Amino acid sequence: MEKITTHTGIGVPLRQSNVDTDQIIPAVYLKRITRTGFEDALFAGWRKNPEFILNQEPYSAGSVLVAGPDFGTGSSREHAVWALKDYGFRAVLSSRFADIFRGNSGKQGLVAAQVGQDDIELIWKVLEESPGTEVTVDLEARTVICGTVTAPFQIDDYTRWRLLEGLDDIGLTLRHEQDITAFEARRPGFKPTTLPARS
């Protein structure tokens, strides 16, 4: 994973709450077996509407999505994060994220920055009044800056550290290989196994 310390890019105001992952990427696009190439799938349903924010210049070149509360609810599909990243987004700002989406973002280097709803409203105003305004997401300082608005954001320490260092989770866990093996030796015998295959 690439290291991220700070990102600056055009902010996209998405004035909507409960943006579920079915909206971020409809199920029909989940049939692919690749991990990239989902840019066409992002908000595929809504992008058919010419008035949708990503169909408007200069928002179409945005890389920081500023959304309403409860972003990323519903399905666990990590494709939602892949689609956002493939399109060009590097950060999403919301006052509340669904747990699984937040976790998936951290694994893939998309910054899910939790910003208070009052600050979200201020940022929306700036982005709507001055389209094309850039938003800076400073992971080190845990601050977002948009025009005259400077706001703190929350992200858990561990995710922030991994993003800053660009660390691979599996590699980190495998440092504990001996602990895992020791744990396995202690597991009760009555726990089920899926093998051998059915008779």
Place this chain on the structure above:
Amino acid sequence: MAEHAAGRTLAEKVWDEHVVTKGSDGAPDLLYIDLHLVHEVTSPQAFEGLRLAGRKLRRPDLTIATEDHNTPTLAIDKPIADPVSRTQIETLRANCAEFGVRLHPLGDAEQGIVHVVGPQLGLTQPGLTVVCGDSHTSTHGAFGALAMGIGTSEVEHVMATQTLSLKPFKTMAINVEGTLKPGVTSKDIILAVIAKIGTGGGQGYVLEYRGSAIRSLSMEARMTICNMSIEAGARAGMVAPDETTFAYLKGKPHAPQGADWDAAVEHWKSLVTDEDAVFDEEVFLDANELEPFVTWGTNPGQGVSLSESVPSPEDFGDENARAAAERALEYMDLQAGTPMKDIRVDTVFLGSCTNSRIEDLRIAADIIRGRQKDPNIRMMVVPGSARVRLEAEAEGLDRVFKDFGAEWRFAGCSMCLGMNPDQLEPGERCASTSNRNFEGRQGKGGRTHLVSPVVAAATAVRGTLSSPSDLDPLPGAAAGSTATAAA
């Protein structure tokens, strides 16, 4: 989990039993995973990741796969028509063969929706940690397992290490006391819970469903409740195991046997929240007051009792909720003030990991038996697994559905998310026993009302959203006798 001086909750006990290494300085705990369920949609990139890194799948004996999201529910003996779906299924088959994972493919008696298959095989057991690349993994919490949906990066992580890095959750008790009225089911409980706490209310929590109303539910009804925990924002929901749980498991193919059974049950009995344990949050619901519950909007929190009317955006104090309601009414093509029971639907879908088990089919069959389907309604019945389908056919339920005029399909996720050909047309309105009423979820432009199997069946008779109490009594039957007991 959170540190408490007092006793521990069920979730905390299961968590503590699985800690491989305790995180310090804000780092997550490393939790051991007892059971990893795999399906075709969220696994190909994870298998590919293992291959690219030259890693093995650590515990094939704790991993099981089935095909469900893409599979057709008609003509399953023919090659899958959609080439992209076919490729995804074939990729799963090749990956399972390469990494030594047991797979139940289309046509196999144990194929079906992953959350129906795990319990019916007896693989889902109390006190386990269960994960799957699917948010409805919360279903398995009905057994007192800590079960949660994960993303594909985490799927790869579990494949490689049989562990997951997780930050402790907070705990929330959902207390449901009382007795459900006839025709009110566990689906209505969970829809009411979501309407009460909202789609984000459970974020960061594990929910534990408790109280006399929960205790009196069957295992399948408990699965329906835990299944939709994610719709309240909670990654996991649990019910403490009890005699109902043990009776359900006894004799299942992968349930412990002999001395192992005794040891397991003894341990399982310890998996209850201690009396002096403290939840971070508590919610109370009166089962006596509950009515059949249905959704009117485009998120599962936008629901009302069936006897109520479509709300007005002005009813919502919060600006975001008001805007969401406005948008939802437009998408759903509904007028505020319309009685829910006046809403005419085109399609009834009985299926999905929420409500496709044998009890769900029995409940619906009991209501439609001897009745006529509304001629304008299309009804699809999709059993949750091939095993459920076989069981239903052995009981003659397939005949009840077919005589009624419903389509009797093969097992899979089907119209819950329309990754296979089972989709709504734009503008088509559906009463669905599934779990998500998101825009376009069941097909582009489709409109979904989430309902219980009871309401689904009654709606198929009348053509409008209905409960069994709205049905004319069958000749020779006393009024109201069709209302099925609480499921």
